[in-house]
Amino acid sequence: MSAPPHAAADAATPGAGGEPAGPRHVAIIMDGNGRWAKKRRLPRVAGHRKGVEAARNVVRAAGDLGIEVLTLYAFSSENWRRPAEEVADLMGLLRHFILADIEELAQAGVRLRVIGEYRALSPDLVRLIDGALARTADNRGTTLVVALNYGAQNELVEATRRLAERCARGELDPAAIGPAHIESELATHGLPPVDLLIRTSGEHRLSNFLLWQCAYAELLFVDALWPDFDGDRLAQALDDFARRERRFGGL
Ligand code: IPE
Ligand code: IPE
Numbered sequence: 001m002s003a004p005p006h007a008a009a010d011a012a013t014p015g016a017g018g019e020p021a022g023p024r025h026v027a028i029i030m031d032g033n034g035r036w037a038k039k040r041r042l043p044r045v046a047g048h049r050k051g052v053e054a055a056r057n058v059v060r061a062a063g064d065l066g067i068e069v070l071t072l073y074a075f076s077s078e079n080w081r082r083p084a085e086e087v088a089d090l091m092g093l094l095r096h097f098i099l100a101d102i103e104e105l106a107q108a109g110v111r112l113r114v115i116g117e118y119r120a121l122s123p124d125l126v127r128l129i130d131g132a133l134a135r136t137a138d139n140r141g142t143t144l145v146v147a148l149n150y151g152a153q154n155e156l157v158e159a160t161r162r163l164a165e166r167c168a169r170g171e172l173d174p175a176a177i178g179p180a181h182i183e184s185e186l187a188t189h190g191l192p193p194v195d196l197l198i199r200t201s202g203e204h205r206l207s208n209f210l211l212w213q214c215a216y217a218e219l220l221f222v223d224a225l226w227p228d229f230d231g232d233r234l235a236q237a238l239d240d241f242a243r244r245e246r247r248f249g250g251l
């Protein structure tokens with residue numbers, strides 16, 4: 001194999017002065033809202049509300065820190081297993097977030113992108129999301145990717161199905177399929193691979209998040225619960241990332 005693998009080719013490279021570049025793409029599994037609320041004897045929704053505030057702060061900080069792409073895991077394809085009342089609370093908060101925050105984000109140059117089967121959400125939410133996507137489509141600042149009803153296995157199944165259909169139509173030779181074909185069918189097509197994956201709340205698992213895109217991500221598990229996460233903690237995470245030695249299989 002002479003060609004470098006895609007992950008290494010697209011990865012953050014050292015800056016002009018030889019200093020290590022920051023991560024281009026940071027992805028966060030925002031976990032611990034429920035435990036934050038429980039510690040305070042509050043209903044779980046209070047933790048989710050605080051979690052939205054944390055997300056708001058982190059999105060602002062990401063722009064200031066020069067992060068090109070920030071992906072936030074907001075609702076997984078497995079989160080439907082929660083009680084209907086909690087799911088409704090989460091959808092309500094999402095609705096509120098779009099109504100209250102998109103204009104400010106749009107003014108700040110943020111470009112919104114959604115990954116996951118968001119069209120399965122309620123029609124009013126789908127309309128709001130489509131409006132927010134259109135409102136920010138021409139922006140050139142930070143790309144904010146929100147994962148909604150997202151599951152990496154579903155994403156890969158869909159990508160596989162589309163490639164198989166192209167093969168069945170005779171448009172694609174199965175023997176020619178390579179990583180770039182799969183990437184082009186992912187919800188994240190066109191985005192750089194994840195450089196830094198952060199999960200809050202002390203859990204050490206991926207929970208079906210960006211399995212392909214994190215192939216060479218640096219993983220950072222922090223004990224802070226998501227509602228306690230903020231711009232300073234994001235800056236600390238970038239400091240930690242800067243001390244990592246990334247090898248991509250080389251020396
Ligand atoms: C993360 O917090 C928010 C979502 C998954 C939507 P949790 O609700 O998972 O909080 P814990 O893990 O129960 O503390
Ligand atoms: C992952 O958190 C999903 C989101 C943060 C949206 P969960 O709390 O749902 O994950 P598990 O159930 O602990 O794996």
Ligand code: MG
Binds near residue numbers: 031032033
């Ligand atoms: Mg959780």
